[in-house]
Amino acid sequence: MTNIVLKVRGMSCNHCxxxxxxxxxxIGAEGKxxxxxxxxxxxxxxxxxxxxAVKEAIEDQGYDVA
Amino acid sequence: MTNIVLKVRGMSCNHCxxxxxxxxxxIGAEGKxxxxxxxxxxxxxxxxxxxxAVKEAIEDQGYDVA
Numbered sequence: 416m417t418n419i420v421l422k423v424r425g426m427s428c429n430h431c432x433x434x435x436x437x438x439x440x441x442i443g444a445e446g447k448x449x450x451x452x453x454x455x456x457x458x459x460x461x462x463x464x465x466x467x468a469v470k471e472a473i474e475d476q477g478y479d480v481a
Numbered sequence: 482m483t484n485i486v487l488k489v490r491g492m493s494c495n496h497c498x499x500x501x502x503x504x505x506x507x508i509g510a511e512g513k514x515x516x517x518x519x520x521x522x523x524x525x526x527x528x529x530x531x532x533x534a535v536k537e538a539i540e541d542q543g544y545d546v547a
Binding site: 425427428429430431434477 | 491493496543
């Protein structure tokens with residue numbers, strides 16, 4: 416399993432938390448948003464998913480991954 | 482019809498806009514959120530709805546009506 420912490424811009428409220436964590440869950444990853452730090456901690460299986468796919472799932476929700 | 486502009490705190494993004502405008506639509510009112518001004522302009526039929534019901538619909542989404 417891979418553990419990464421991504422810097423993500425534009426997350427402002429619990430709706431944002433739910434949309435990002437939900438999108439990650441849909442692709443089989445587990446995400447935890449920290450609004451204060453503007454980060455998303457993601458755990459995923461590198462045999463199933465690429466980091467690019469993880470970033471894309473977040474960006475598709477309308478946020479910028481640094 | 483009644484037109485009012487309410488000051489609402491806690492609205493931060495498009496998810497918030499959709500949740501508030503959607504909740505107002507559900508009770509038969511029409512709302513337009515202005516994130517910059519932190520206001521919600523609402524049009525409703527005073528024979529069908531009370532101002533309290535309008536405020537409650539917004540508060541039920543997790544926002545404070547001033």
